[in-house]
Amino acid sequence: TNRPALQRLLKDCQRGGVDTVIVWKLDRLSRSLRDTLTIIEDIFQPMGITLVSVTESIDTSSPSGRMMLNMLASFAQLEREQDSDRVVMSHKHLSRDCLYLGGHVPFGYTITEDKHYALDPVRAPIARKVFEMYMNHEGYNAILIYLNSDEIFPLTGRNKYFTKQDILYMIKNEVYNGTFVRRFGTDKKRKITNPETIRMPGGVPALITMEESEKVQEMVRNRKKSR
Numbered sequence: 130t131n132r133p134a135l136q137r138l139l140k141d142c143q144r145g146g147v148d149t150v151i152v153w154k155l156d157r158l159s160r161s162l163r164d165t166l167t168i169i170e171d172i173f174q175p176m177g178i179t180l181v182s183v184t185e186s187i188d189t190s191s192p193s194g195r196m197m198l199n200m201l202a203s204f205a206q207l208e209r210e211q212d213s214d215r216v217v218m219s220h221k222h223l224s225r226d227c228l229y230l231g232g233h234v235p236f237g238y239t240i241t242e243d244k245h246y247a248l249d250p251v252r253a254p255i256a257r258k259v260f261e262m263y264m265n266h267e268g269y270n271a272i273l274i275y276l277n278s279d280e281i282f283p284l285t286g287r288n289k290y291f292t293k294q295d296i297l298y299m300i301k302n303e304v305y306n307g308t309f310v311r312r313f314g315t316d317k318k319r320k321i322t323n324p325e326t327i328r329m330p331g332g333v334p335a336l337i338t339m340e341e342s343e344k345v346q347e348m349v350r351n352r353k354k355s356r
Contacts, residue, residue: 130164148177149180152183154185169198221325224327236299238253246309247334251286252284256336260345263345264348266348273291276295277290301349306342307335308329312326
């Protein structure tokens with residue numbers, strides 16, 4: 130419902146002077162049953178506006194049209210949820226092949242044409258240096274000075290300076306020890322009910338060894354306890 134054109138339409142309806150809203154199909158108004166009914170009940174009906182769907186023979190000015198609206202909206206909602214489930218199943222299958230499925234690419238990595246992770250020849254050494262500095266007990270400030278220096282920052286490809294949170298994200302990320310991780314069920318908007326994490330050791334080119342990764346995580350835990 131945050132689509133600009135839809136918001137303009139709703140504002141025009143609320144200002145008055147609109148007697149009918151025509152859509153090609155009901156899902157062009159909204160793919161959500163809740164949103165569709167809310168628009169009809171809170172805006173269209175109080176303003177005396179009729180909703181007409183050209184291809185679905187819906188006319189909310191009649192009782193039969195309103196009944197058909199509720200039925201079609203319910204089926205549209207069911208179809209969308211089934212499509213979402215199919216997409217998740219497909220992504221789980223692709224994740225077992227350690228393929229990139231979109232989202233943030235960890236610093237130091239790049240994505241190949243066949244959607245696999247690869248070490249970035251320019252940025253991977255910079256990321257490796259971050260882990261080396263951390264394992265040598267150099268503080269966050271020293272690492273930030275290195276990353277944001279005039280010599281290094283132009284090579285990082287970023288449009289903003291590194292922060293402490295960026296460093297924490299890096300040193301806690303399993304991808305750097307070569308583990309492919311993809312989480313399903315953490316999207317609150319889609320309300321996925323069966324959370325699952327696919328973890329594939331060796332699925333990504335490693336920047337640090339597993340022993341170094343364990344050492345870093347132990348240092349993170351000890352630093353947290355010492356604070």
